[in-house]
Amino acid sequence: MTAFSIAETAAMHRALDAAASPDVPAGPNPRVGCVILSRTGDVLAEGHHRGAGTAHAEVDALKNLAASGFSARGTTAVVTLEPCNHQGRTGPCSQALLDAGVAKVVYALDDPTAQARGGAAALAAAGVRVQRGLCAEQAARLMRPWLFAVRTGRPMVTWKLAATLDGRIAAADATSRWITPPAARHDAHRLRRDCDAIVVGTGTVLADDPALTIRDETDEPAPARLQPLRVVVGSRPVPPTARVLADDNHLLLSERDPHAVLNALAAREIRHVLLEGGPTLAAAFLRAGVIDEVVAYIAPALLGAGPAATADFGVSTIADILRLGQVHVEVLDAGGDPAIRVTGDLGGTDRATTTVPSSMTPPTTPQHAEENH
Amino acid sequence: MTAFSIAETAAMHRALDAAASPDVPAGPNPRVGCVILSRTGDVLAEGHHRGAGTAHAEVDALKNLAASGFSARGTTAVVTLEPCNHQGRTGPCSQALLDAGVAKVVYALDDPTAQARGGAAALAAAGVRVQRGLCAEQAARLMRPWLFAVRTGRPMVTWKLAATLDGRIAAADATSRWITPPAARHDAHRLRRDCDAIVVGTGTVLADDPALTIRDETDEPAPARLQPLRVVVGSRPVPPTARVLADDNHLLLSERDPHAVLNALAAREIRHVLLEGGPTLAAAFLRAGVIDEVVAYIAPALLGAGPAATADFGVSTIADILRLGQVHVEVLDAGGDPAIRVTGDLGGTDRATTTVPSSMTPPTTPQHAEENH
Structure with missing residues (x-):
């Protein structure tokens, strides 16, 4: 039975917060945070990864520690x-921690990748005390798209999707602006921030000419690196004046098959796609079984x-109804103009529940029991 | 400025609870409760009205008081x-209170009907101390259909209505049983209890053969007097084996026009209709502007x-979208199988907000402020 100290647990929460920092673009790498504790459990430094090509969280924290004059x-x-064990765009973190003289490493989740795993074993072999599994569920939630x-x-x-109670996403004349109130639209921009690609069909571009950018509540766009x-x-031609073409950060795919689209995006190291298309594209993805979250x-x-909200995707009788799992409901309300956000998972039990790899089932420690309240 | 004592406020809450008692059928009369307090503010007796032809709440409370041996x-x-002032199926309550020697009357809402109003004035003229407006909002909520x-x-x-996120009330082959989970179905039976008529179209009877009765969680029907x-x-013929024809408590109207339907029901002293019809009937009522609550x-x-959920009811562009007012959202959850209940009002500002007649605006007392938290 692994036991974690209160200081370690608090530090892990702080590391998770740092990892979730809004200055980090969604991207090919997982969101990772690191906190360095003194022998007496005081926080000496904190670091987090800021996207592909930048320092890993451990190296960032060690750098901040050195800058403060601590050893x-x-x-x-x-x-x-788990600290990585490979030479990628940056050096292995396991070696950096060893070189710095760190005595103990506590981490949440094992690295599931073939190229980077093994950091924990390397550290342990070199005499560092290693404990894993602290706040594993929260870490899995944070890194869910990457783990997926x-x-x-x-x-x-x-x-x-944004729809009325009777499931309409636009009026009969195709006007659709602001079916949902401002609170829902702002929330949808936060949702875009968690994704590294937004996918729509040419039909949506031709009908609505959306910008598909992240903007704040004053309609100011977020920095380009976060978009x-x-x-x-x-296959329909996109007019050169379309707002989606405003800068180079776009991709036109003549392919509409969901699997082909996702393969093309996987090849570009895209980990999390936000599908904002109309009923035809939504139905194609639903029919292909590749919508994981609604x-x-x-x-x-x-x-x-x-x-x-969606065209026919092949369900003809009530027994085949597609039910969401892990449903979460929130009322978004700004000045008495509410919208209801319903979030849930689709797909088999596998997809819906095992964001924590089975080898990673967190230990039954008091911390864990507490986290599940 | 009217001030009410803590004992009177507590008694009013108890009277409201008694009025809302589930043994009272919805019906032509308002739900009314009454509590008798001693000079020192102790509860001596309680009573409530149990439906047309039975004793009014005040008379019921006085009878219970006498049965306990108190004066x-x-x-x-x-x-x-407000205690009634007229001889209906029962005698005037104002007179009964006077005859019994009651010294003070506190009530929530004025009686808005021409035939029964005036009880407060009659009591005051006879020397009884009369105060009104305590918990007026709650009372108006309780008696909303009657006041309406x-x-x-x-x-x-x-x-x-019961629909999926994409607004479907049945699958393509018309199968619809249990789109929503048991928690929602039980809640819908509680909803039926608040209404004195359930309206469907012949199409729904032919497609689903619903019983349209109030049943409990074990599928046991409620007593006939509460149905x-x-x-x-x-206009389509209803087969003699249809479950809606199971006993005499039914009405077949060949008329589909919503105004004509409501006139026919008003003539039968129906105060609150629950529309459970399919998309065609719903659209007809929406188009006629006679749906007050969703x-x-x-x-x-x-x-x-x-x-x-509804067929076309005449909205062709987004500016004409029909928005609900006073929206209330609740997640109904039984064993991880949730449904979302969204309640709201339709119609003009008048309908949405003035369930309290303007002459009845409750006084700004500390009680009232508290009730609005």
């Missing part, structure tokens, strides 16, 4: 993911006519 | 509605095909 000798490094992509070889797909790749799929913004309103 | 002399009667019917001359209409009138509208049970599920 790492005898300290404990608390990390959200590593496991399946394709990006995780989140489908976003997801804008992906337009389908985020529905429901406006308490009625239209009675107009396109539905 | 009403010098007591305070706390009532949810008195004000408008027609029953209040609540439309119930709402089952109303089938439309209760939507949303299943976190997708169908992609099948009938929508």
Whole structure:
């Protein structure tokens, strides 16, 4: 039975917060945070990974520690993911921790990748005390798209829809602006921030000419480095004035087959796709079984006519209804103009529940029991 | 500035609870409760109205008081509605309170009807101390359908729908059983209990053969006296084996026009209609502007095909979207099988907000502030 100290648990929460920092773009690498503790459990330094090509969290924390004039000798490094053991765009973190003289490493999740795993074993072999499994569920939640992509070889797909109570995403004349209130639209921009690609069909581009950028509540765009790749799929020509073409951060795919689209995106190291297409594209992805998560913004309103959230995807009888798992409901309300956000998972039990690799089942420690309240 | 004592406020809450007692059928009369307090503020007796033809709440409370061997002399009667002043199926309550020697009457809402109002004035003229406005909002909520019917001359209409996230109420082959989980179905039976008539179209009877009865969680029907009138509208013949015809508590109306249907029901003293029809009937009522409240049970599920919650009711562009007011969202969850209940009002500002008649605006007392938290 592994026991973690209160200081280590608090440090892990801080490392998770650092990993989730909004200045980190979604991208090929997992979100990782690291906190360095003194022998007496005081926080000496903190670091986090800021995207592909930048320092790993451990190296960032060690650098911050050195900048503060502290030595790492005898300290404990608390990390959200097993320190890597390979020479990638940066050096192996296991070696950096050893070189710095860290005495103990506590981490949340094993690294599931063939090229980077083994850091824990290397550290232990060199005499460092290593403990794993602290806050494993939270870490798995944070790194869910990355873990999904590593496991399946394709990006995780989140489908976003905004509809009325009667399931309409636009009126009969195709007007759709602001079915849902501002609170829901701001939330949808936060959702975009978690993804590294937004996918729509050419039909949506031609009908709505969306910008598909992350903007804040004053409609100011986020920095370019945080903007997801804008992906337009389908064969209809996109006019050169379309807003999705505003800068180079876009991709036109004439392919509409969901598997082919996801393969093309996987080849570009995309881990998390936000599908914002219309009913035809949504139905194609649903039929292909490649929608992993649904985020529905429901406006308490009625239209009675107009396109539905999804076209026919092959369900003909009630027994085949597609039910969401792990459902979470939140009322988004700004000034009495509410929308209801319903989030849930699709796919087999596997997809819905095992974001923690089975080898990673967290130990039954008091911390863990507490985290599950 | 009217001030109410803590004992009177507590008694009013108790009177409201008694009025809302589940043994009272919805029906032509308002739900009313009464509590009798001693001079020192102790509860001596409680009573409530049990439906047309039975004793009014005040008379019920006085009878219970007498049965306990107490005298009403010098007591305070706390009532949810102004004591009536007319000889209906029972005698005037104002006179009964006077005869019993009640010294003070506290009530929530004025009686808005021409035939029964005036009880407060009659009591005051006879020397009884009278205060009104305590918990007026709660009382108005409790008596909402009755107040609505008195004000408008027609029953209040609540439309119930059960749909998926994409707005489907059945699959493509018309199978629809249990789109929503048991928790939502039980809640829908509680909803039926609040109504004195359930309206469906002949199409729904032919497709689903619903019983339209109130049943409990073990599928046991509630007593016959609590069952709402089952109303089938439309011109298609209903087979004699249909479950809605199981006993005499039903009405077949060949008329489908919503105004004509509501007039026919108003003539039968129906105050609150639950519309459970399919998309065609719902659209007719929406188009006629006679749906006052919407209760939507949303299943976190997708169908992609099948009938929508409502047919076209005349909205062709987004600016004309029908938005619900006073929206209330609740997650109904039984064993991890959730449904989302969205309740809201339709119609003009008048309908949505003024269930308290303007003459009845409650006084700004500390009680009132507290009730609004």
